[in-house]
Amino acid sequence: MKVDICFSPALYPFYADGNNYIAVVVDIFRATTTMCAALKNGAKCIIPVASIEEAQAYKAKGYLVGAERNVKRCDFADFGNSPFDYTKDKIEGKEVVFTTTNGTQAIDAADNADILTIGAFSNISALTDFCVRKQKDVIVLCAGWNNRFNIEDTLFGGALAARLIDRGYTSASDATRTALSMWREARRDTRGYINRTEHIKRLEANNLQDSVEYCLTEDTVNLVPVYDKETKKIN
């Protein structure tokens, strides 16, 4: 089996060959980390939607809604894009509608994959085991930022690829090799490495850096969110 890494939703058509693989959508800061946290805290499921309008329509019907654009919570929404927003007392047993600048669009891009999962440092061990058990090729789809390359999602791709390669996978591409090399450089001081990224500046400018440490911590969540193509829900 092979592991490949696609740096942007806009590049996904050039990485997806057929559909017999697991797509792992990743948006470390913060959409996919937040989805993992919400499901861990007992949300019944997440309903990802790409547009603000869809999210508002759900809100009008009484759903709980998480909505973020350009790192900020949308005014009409119950939650923003911080994993700390989705506490057990607020979401246990509830369906949560979710839209973010980049993460939910990436899910849309990859929904032809045989299996579409949500990845984050928080569930990396569970995700590794899941992929190995399924014995399928893996494509990590980095959400990026407005289709631009970003370091944090790529770094996660490298970390997951390193684990999969330890379990018998091979590197599929120059992109995977580059992500592996970044991960080797960053792993001893991930926070320091991440300090040099574009997105940290965006979070800091909006006083939203409180979850950075959590978003980079491995294995706080022992589950693998999977997108159900029929119901269009993640659980």
Place this chain on the structure above:
Amino acid sequence: MKVDICFSPALYPFYADGNNYIAVVVDIFRATTTMCAALKNGAKCIIPVASIEEAQAYKAKGYLVGAERNVKRCDFADFGNSPFDYTKDKIEGKEVVFTTTNGTQAIDAADNADILTIGAFSNISALTDFCVRKQKDVIVLCAGWNNRFNIEDTLFGGALAARLIDRGYTSASDATRTALSMWREARRDTRGYINRTEHIKRLEANNLQDSVEYCLTEDTVNLVPVYDKETKKIN
């Protein structure tokens, strides 16, 4: 001034903001290295075309034509995509039509830039001086492989960015930071680093590795090819 690096022609719209910058199109193996070599050897100009059909039409009119797809020379063409094909005796004073798998498509993608140049390790010093003289932002557009990320073009982006930053530019993005970090790792043994790439395997499988060393050698060409938007020629 800023230097940014775009990893694929498909991502270019997300990197190009306005048009007040220098685009540097790069396809190290081998289109842009070959264009630099052809102009050094006295070609009057290069006429880049995106499709085989256009190249064939020029051939029918009596033009010299270089044409490559998937590393191989097209049957109808005078030359393939090796810099060694374009010798002084064959091309001096002549207009050369040129189409390749990735390089000429990248030129098409970036033709809204204020100045569109052709970059390669072979003209890196001349190109650095050119950019500094123009005092404009720079976007390196990596041709990639069928819109996929590749290491060799990114490495060139890192090498050019390092030189520009030494001359007062700043890094624009996570992509630039990553390319700089790759270049720092690779610069002492570029050939060894490149040995791990996808494209070396393609070249070796077709016995075309003879020009790899040349394509990685700095400063064998002291000129900067510029695309003229009115005539659609490079000279």
